[in-house]
Amino acid sequence: MPKIATHPFLFVGCWELREMLGRNVRDEQQLLEAIEVVPLDSIYYHTHSFFLRHKYIAGPYSNDFATWAAIQVRDRVLGEKLGILYPFDYENLESLRAAIITIIAEHLSTLQIIPRASYGEPFHFMQSRIIEVPTGLKTHTLAEFREILATVDLSVIYYHTFEAIFRQRKQKTDFALWIEEQLGLPELADKMAKLDPYLISLETVRYRLIKLCDEYLQKGERDETA
């Protein structure tokens, strides 16, 4: 018998409105000073919601600061140093901001001339306004969860992974939490929690989640047959 959750999983998507702050910088010192004071929603925009905007072709790095340094300023060293930043290592956006500031400040301290986007575009600070959109889809079982997951808009995947962890400060993605708490499948939940969404596209996250579900469901069938 398939396990049936007491509380269903409610699939929620989101739409990102992009708000421009009207603040632009042309060199790395100005970048540093702006990062110190912009709203946290701007740090979020340039480090996380990137994944909502690049569903098909990923940029060279997973955050806008690194990409700008590497491409527009042509400072590949800073691009690489910022590009390796892994937001899941930080407790919250404020500590991520502090880490970015430290990297840029240390980099500038080794240079005599401040690198500047002389030929490239300035950096335009933006911030995210995330609009939650309940899809109306819900499920009580793993099989149905897997079927719905295969058809939903990619923003649903984004909302239950990135938004859950970084804005709602949950320890795990919504998917992993529900499967652990409602279906009582800690092993599957653990595998889902370990799935790293940061350097892969949302479509790949979807594919891997479905694969984990399929593996479990097939194993369950085999166990029942045995």
Added chain:
Amino acid sequence: MKQLDDYRDIASQGTVEFLKRLAEKIQGKKILHINSTKLGGGVAEILHSLVPLLQNVGLEAQWEVISGSEEFFSTTKAFHNALQGLEQQISPQMLQNYLENNRENARRLSFEVDYVVIHDPQPAALIESRSPKGKWIWRCHIDISTPQRRVWDYLRQFVVKYDAAIFSLPRFAQRLPIPQFLIYPSIDPLSDKNRELTSQEQDRILRRLNIPLDKPILLQVSRFDRFKDPLGVIQAYRLVKKHHDLRLVLAGGGATDDPEGEVVLAEVRQAAKDDPDIHILLLPPDAHLEINALQRAATIVLQKSLREGFGLTVAEAMWKGKPVIGGFTGGITIQLVYGLTGFHVNSVEGAAFRIHYLLDNPEVMAKMGQDAREYVRQNFLITRHLGDYLALMSYLGR
């Protein structure tokens, strides 16, 4: 009338259901779009597609066009040029005429709606007649990153009275005390300009336009406007012509609010004279099927603009799987991911080099065309545009 469901097999998976859910947040709200022309130009094309879709998802959407004298449209054309950085002389009398024209239109229109979206500078002063009800949004489609200050300062007095502004690129944003949002424009994959054509339809149209298919075709589709650099395109074609036998088609639509086009067209004709492989087509504003057929027949599409609001002809060509070479300006740089979905260039020589490169590497052209189409599906279709408007209205009305 088109239905959102018609896009189910075209947009990305799950998009249509998702948009319907998003629309539920603002069901039954009234929205009024106002611009300056029903025919010609990207704004009118977008509204032709967007307004029916807004109605289809449960909003009471309307679209009105302001009327004006020849003097009014000459003034707003001068505004347009000045805001895009060209030095223009604008007299106090012209400003007075602009204001009076907007007041006359305000008397004719009803603003008793939940959202009013004003497109571009022509009707911007309508905000002076706003009613207490409803949110007003100024939607700027043009590049105002380096405007002539006096003209922007004049326009700014109206813009600051809106509840929000929308720009097509981050660098168009201004120092304003109101929220500014980034929304890319879009193309409609089901419109006559972008829908699939049968080979018979395409052949018939090309025969009527006198465009033979015996040589590779370079195409630029744009108004005959200095900012689109049609003369630079002819120079690039001539540089490539030394190595490749090809045709150049310059197809220009007109717009009822653009009195300057004929002057530029005459200069282009003069530059192209005596070359039977250069085809200059002055197309009427509703020549959507013709543009569609030309883009599908093209080997490479150019959009060598010097200044550009967004340059949606780029997305149109990309949607048809064509490699595009565009000027390094405006929204062209957003649409063309360098080397992946196209090339952006900074000179006549740069354009010629990339044309030459692509003609010599047909396999690169094919891959680039595929990637370009997929990139447009994700980022520049009308379904994404609809979502942005629904989200913005939901956000402003919260």
